[in-house]
Amino acid sequence: MTVESVFPRLEALLPHVQKPIQYVGGELNSTVKDWDACDVRWALMYPDAYEVGLPNQGVMILYEVLNEREGVLAERTYSVWPDLEALMREHRVPQFTVDAHRPVKAFDVFGLSFSTELGYTNMLTALDLAGIPLEAADRTIDDPIVLAGGHAAFNPEPIADFIDCAVVGDGEQAVLDITEIIRAWKAEGRPGGRDELLLRLARTGGVYVPKFYDVEYLPDGRIGRVVPNAPGVPWRVSKHTVMDLDEWPYPKQPLVPLAETVHERMSVEIFRGCTRGCRFCQAGMITRPVRERSITGIGEMVERGLKATGFEEVGLLSLSSADHTEIGEIAKGLADRYTDDKIGLSLPSTRVDAFNIDLANELTRNGRRSGLTFAPEGGSERIRKVINKMVSEEDLIRTVAAAYGNGWRQVKLYFMVGLPTETDEDVLQIAEMAKNVIQKGREVTGQNDIRCTVSIGGFVPKPHTPFQWSPQLSAEATDARLGKLRDAIRNDRKYGKNIGFRYHDGKPGIVEGLLSRGDRRTGKIIRAVYEDGGRFDGWREHFSYDRWMRAAEKGLAGTGVDVEWYTTRERAYEEVLPWDHLDSGLDKDWLWEDWQDALEEVEVDDCRWTPCFDCGVCPQMDTQIQIGPTGVKLLPLTVVK
Amino acid sequence: MQRIRLRYTKRGRLRFTSHRDFQRAFERALRRSAVPMAYSAGFTPHPKVSYANAAPTGVGSEAEYLEIGLADVRDPEALRAQLDESLPDGLDIIDAVEVRTPNFVERLEASLWEVRLPGVSEQQAAHAIELFLAAESVEVERQTKNGLRVFDARGAVASLTLVPSQVDVAPVGEYSATSDVRTGDGCAILRLVVRHATPAVRPDDVLSGLRSTADLAPPVPAEVTRLAQGPLDEETGTVTDPLALDRAAAQAVPSETAEPQAVASA
Ligand code: B12
Numbered sequence: 001m002t003v004e005s006v007f008p009r010l011e012a013l014l015p016h017v018q019k020p021i022q023y024v025g026g027e028l029n030s031t032v033k034d035w036d037a038c039d040v041r042w043a044l045m046y047p048d049a050y051e052v053g054l055p056n057q058g059v060m061i062l063y064e065v066l067n068e069r070e071g072v073l074a075e076r077t078y079s080v081w082p083d084l085e086a087l088m089r090e091h092r093v094p095q096f097t098v099d100a101h102r103p104v105k106a107f108d109v110f111g112l113s114f115s116t117e118l119g120y121t122n123m124l125t126a127l128d129l130a131g132i133p134l135e136a137a138d139r140t141i142d143d144p145i146v147l148a149g150g151h152a153a154f155n156p157e158p159i160a161d162f163i164d165c166a167v168v169g170d171g172e173q174a175v176l177d178i179t180e181i182i183r184a185w186k187a188e189g190r191p192g193g194r195d196e197l198l199l200r201l202a203r204t205g206g207v208y209v210p211k212f213y214d215v216e217y218l219p220d221g222r223i224g225r226v227v228p229n230a231p232g233v234p235w236r237v238s239k240h241t242v243m244d245l246d247e248w249p250y251p252k253q254p255l256v257p258l259a260e261t262v263h264e265r266m267s268v269e270i271f272r273g274c275t276r277g278c279r280f281c282q283a284g285m286i287t288r289p290v291r292e293r294s295i296t297g298i299g300e301m302v303e304r305g306l307k308a309t310g311f312e313e314v315g316l317l318s319l320s321s322a323d324h325t326e327i328g329e330i331a332k333g334l335a336d337r338y339t340d341d342k343i344g345l346s347l348p349s350t351r352v353d354a355f356n357i358d359l360a361n362e363l364t365r366n367g368r369r370s371g372l373t374f375a376p377e378g379g380s381e382r383i384r385k386v387i388n389k390m391v392s393e394e395d396l397i398r399t400v401a402a403a404y405g406n407g408w409r410q411v412k413l414y415f416m417v418g419l420p421t422e423t424d425e426d427v428l429q430i431a432e433m434a435k436n437v438i439q440k441g442r443e444v445t446g447q448n449d450i451r452c453t454v455s456i457g458g459f460v461p462k463p464h465t466p467f468q469w470s471p472q473l474s475a476e477a478t479d480a481r482l483g484k485l486r487d488a489i490r491n492d493r494k495y496g497k498n499i500g501f502r503y504h505d506g507k508p509g510i511v512e513g514l515l516s517r518g519d520r521r522t523g524k525i526i527r528a529v530y531e532d533g534g535r536f537d538g539w540r541e542h543f544s545y546d547r548w549m550r551a552a553e554k555g556l557a558g559t560g561v562d563v564e565w566y567t568t569r570e571r572a573y574e575e576v577l578p579w580d581h582l583d584s585g586l587d588k589d590w591l592w593e594d595w596q597d598a599l600e601e602v603e604v605d606d607c608r609w610t611p612c613f614d615c616g617v618c619p620q621m622d623t624q625i626q627i628g629p630t631g632v633k634l635l636p637l638t639v640v641k
Numbered sequence: 642m643q644r645i646r647l648r649y650t651k652r653g654r655l656r657f658t659s660h661r662d663f664q665r666a667f668e669r670a671l672r673r674s675a676v677p678m679a680y681s682a683g684f685t686p687h688p689k690v691s692y693a694n695a696a697p698t699g700v701g702s703e704a705e706y707l708e709i710g711l712a713d714v715r716d717p718e719a720l721r722a723q724l725d726e727s728l729p730d731g732l733d734i735i736d737a738v739e740v741r742t743p744n745f746v747e748r749l750e751a752s753l754w755e756v757r758l759p760g761v762s763e764q765q766a767a768h769a770i771e772l773f774l775a776a777e778s779v780e781v782e783r784q785t786k787n788g789l790r791v792f793d794a795r796g797a798v799a800s801l802t803l804v805p806s807q808v809d810v811a812p813v814g815e816y817s818a819t820s821d822v823r824t825g826d827g828c829a830i831l832r833l834v835v836r837h838a839t840p841a842v843r844p845d846d847v848l849s850g851l852r853s854t855a856d857l858a859p860p861v862p863a864e865v866t867r868l869a870q871g872p873l874d875e876e877t878g879t880v881t882d883p884l885a886l887d888r889a890a891a892q893a894v895p896s897e898t899a900e901p902q903a904v905a906s907a
């Protein structure tokens with residue numbers, strides 16, 4: 001059965017919407033395969049606006065990995081803005097892919113990538129526009145399998161009603177394995193219908209199918225236990241880990257959009273995982289162990305990617321890029337290679353301790369030297385011990401001094417507010433740190449126009465981290481603490497004018513917290529928010545706290561639990577957490593010990609350069625650390641004229 | 642420095658490319674195909690590219706123009722093919738000449754537009770055209786960044802005709818019109834020549850004019866394509882090739898010996 005393009009119908013709507021180019025596809029390096037020549041077809045979605053979703057590496061990688069396979073096709077779809085959504089509903093145009101404008105409902109799998117929980121309502125919009133029933137229980141053999149992946153999928157319980165399955169961890173091999181299972185099932189004539197397929201997926205132990213698990217609750221509202229309800233379905237579902245990144249040099253042909261996006265550069269993931277052990281960082285905990293791409297592998301990806309895209313900037317991406325064992329050589333080698341081509345280099349985040357000025361100089365050799373960003377995360381030495389962010393104020397000041405000495409004039413510092421055990425004192429230290437930075441800058445440069453911007457986000461406890469048991473600070477308390485800090489900065493005569501202060505109020509953090517540590521009961525809230533018009537919750541102008549709170553009241557009625565129960569409540573050791581049956585490899589007892597160490601302000605080292613501290617991942621997942629140095633250097637490329 | 646003038650298109654679905662989007666895509670294509678660009682001086686050097694009179698977003702075009710400055714001498718046709726290859730289908734580079742004459746932008750006196758009106762019959766269209774052309778002036782409104790503007794849409798119109806349906810209209814000259822436009826019954830097709838004046842009168846202004854003079858209200862959005870822009874032959878009302886002068890000069894004096902004249906960039 002050939003599927004028709006909805007483009008002719010969509011085209012008539014496009015003159016009436018903002019930025020129509022985002023809906024037409026045709027990106028450089030995009031792929032359109034023959035529908036009938038393929039037997040397994042994936043629609044991949046990043047459930048946010050095109051400008052945010054297109055540059056997402058996760059989707060780009062899976063899109064390419066799948067399309068490279070014979071007989072397999074993958075297309076992309078993104079959230080449409082409310083202006084187009086209204087027109088699509090009016091003219092009955094379904095959710096479509098941007099590649100060949102095929103209706104999402106026609107695909108075998110509808111895979112969604114969740115890097116943040118705030119995309120959940122957008123998933124419901126897309127399902128509804130696609131004509132796919134919102135709840136998995138209502139779907140038939142004609143509907144795609146709705147599959148969630150990405151970091152937020154490590155606790156898929158809040159969306160358990162809406163997805164058919166979830167995959168945790170790296171997707172490259174997992175999507176290929178799933179493809180084979182679907183292919184075999186289709187070739188056999190789809191025996192046993194949808195349930196049989198889901199059962200086959202669940203039995204691999206690497207695909208979580210919520211319907212095959214029953215959740216039992218205790219009278220006080222906590223979870224009693226989570227039990228598999230079908231034969232052969234494992235008690236726990238494991239995460240996937242891709243070893244040897246050099247064997248997976250994706251994306252090889254990065255997509256280059258015509259529309260402007262949030263990330264206008266070519267990215268190369270230089271390693272995966274991070275074992276610094278910052279206790280608030282879910283990404284660091286769930287992506288262990290560290291697996292480096294080699295310096296030569298990186299060099300090849302950059303070369304091929306630049307040729308394929310024409311981008312002017314290369315982002316060396318990872319959770320803590322300055323930690324690559326050969327980052328200095330990589331930066332120098334690339335800067336040497338591309339001096340004449342005016343290619344800029346960038347790192348997404350820089351740790352204060354791993355940072356050194358030589359590296360910064362290398363990175364900016366072909367570009368400007370404007371601002372440097374550091375993330376001490378905690379204002380006081382004490383709180384940095386709690387979160388295991390091992391950086392002393394002296395380190396920071398020393399680094400900053402060197403930066404100013406080398407021509408930088410702006411420093412931006414990232415912090416969190418609402419960390420476990422935090423007091424007003426800890427947060428007020430942020431002002432002191434900013435003053436010291438400016439003071440040092442003035443001293444080194446002999447100039448007065450030194451700026452320091454302080455940017456503050458609210459801490460949200462995340463599953464699979466030592467802080468998964470921690471209470472979250474309420475929105476009111478967060479705002480009060482931020483207010484005190486703001487006053488401390490504003491009232492400072494000597495430095496106040498040179499300190500920029502950026503922060504978010506506490507309310508969105510509470511909703512994120514609710515969704516992060518929610519369970520299946522939270523799904524009712526998501527649905528109620530969607531039905532009440534909730535869309536694009538990651539966007540300030542669309543987010544409504546009141547809508548979420550109204551929906552929570554409705555959705556949680558009769559359960560005996562409320563928003564505070566999910567957010568500001570501290571959990572005890574014995575409590576069954578909603579995500580305990582999703583195995584990130586981390587030993588729960590190790591996490592608990594790390595939580596206790598946090599409360600006692602005890603730090604833990606990085607297992608890359610100190611002995612293994614038994615977090616559990618490597619033995620549980622049969623993985624190991626893969627790091628350099630290789631000692632190899634990047635040679636200049638010969639230019640053939 | 643060698644300068645080259647290029648003619649490019651915005652066809653099919655890529656007509657939704659905004660001018661900014663096109664600029665980014667073009668500059669990336671220059672990098673991909675390693676064109677030896679001349680760069681502007683200054684702190685953040687930019688490749689030397691100047692764009693002339695771009696069509697609005699959502700409007701197709703067979704005749705957009707730009708000019709680039711090269712650090713090395715290149716054969717215009719080879720360069721054209723290389724850049725065309727490097728751009729997505731629909732953004733096609735279809736002509737290239739070496740710059741030999743100044744004042745290119747002034748030469749773009751008028752545009753020839755094709756306006757397809759699905760759902761509008763030829764009789765309706767013919768009637769509306771008649772009323773529009775009969776009017777001395779036709780006031781229309783347009784929302785601009787600086788608020789609502791009211792201006793005359795009639796004066797700049799050099800000609801407005803209905804394309805008779807029996808004639809095969811799809812291929813225009815040697816270029817085919819937008820690839821994925823819908824045709825079929827009840828689709829009036831207009832040809833419109835508009836002088837480039839200030840304020841600029843665009844096809845949608847003329848459509849507003851048709852609505853105000855003759856109540857012509859197309860049920861679906863019109864599909865508009867610029868077929869040509871260039872010097873206006875007032876006698877015949879046709880728009881001619883703006884690259885003709887450069888082409889002729891290049892034929893007279895081949896590239897190696899020619900001393901390209903300096904041109905004020907647009
Ligand atoms: C570049 C980047 C950005 C860019 C680009 C975002 C984008 N569109 O991709 C920008 C600056 C815009 C950005 C914004 C934000 N980011 Co960001 N970002 C990153 C960064 C540095 C790289 C992301 C990346 O490309 N990773 C590599 C890819 C390959 O990994 P991946 O996407 O997880 O995909 C793999 C698997 O998860 C899986 N998978 C993914 N999707 C799917 C789907 C299916 C069906 C399957 C089977 C598998 C699967 O397969 C993939 C391949 O193995 C990461 C840190 C990091 N290194 O991951 C942070 C990170 C993802 N960002 C984060 C956050 C918090 C944000 C913001 C919310 C920040 C904010 N407060 O505004 C916003 C959210 C924007 C949004 N609405 O999505 C956090 C996420 C926290 C968490 N849950 O762990 C991270 C981990 C940083 C951190 N340490 O805190 N970000």
Ligand code: SF4
Pocket residue numbers: 275288289290607608612613614615616617618619624625
């Ligand atoms: S198991 Fe040991 S070596 Fe592996 S990531 Fe955990 S602490 Fe590091």
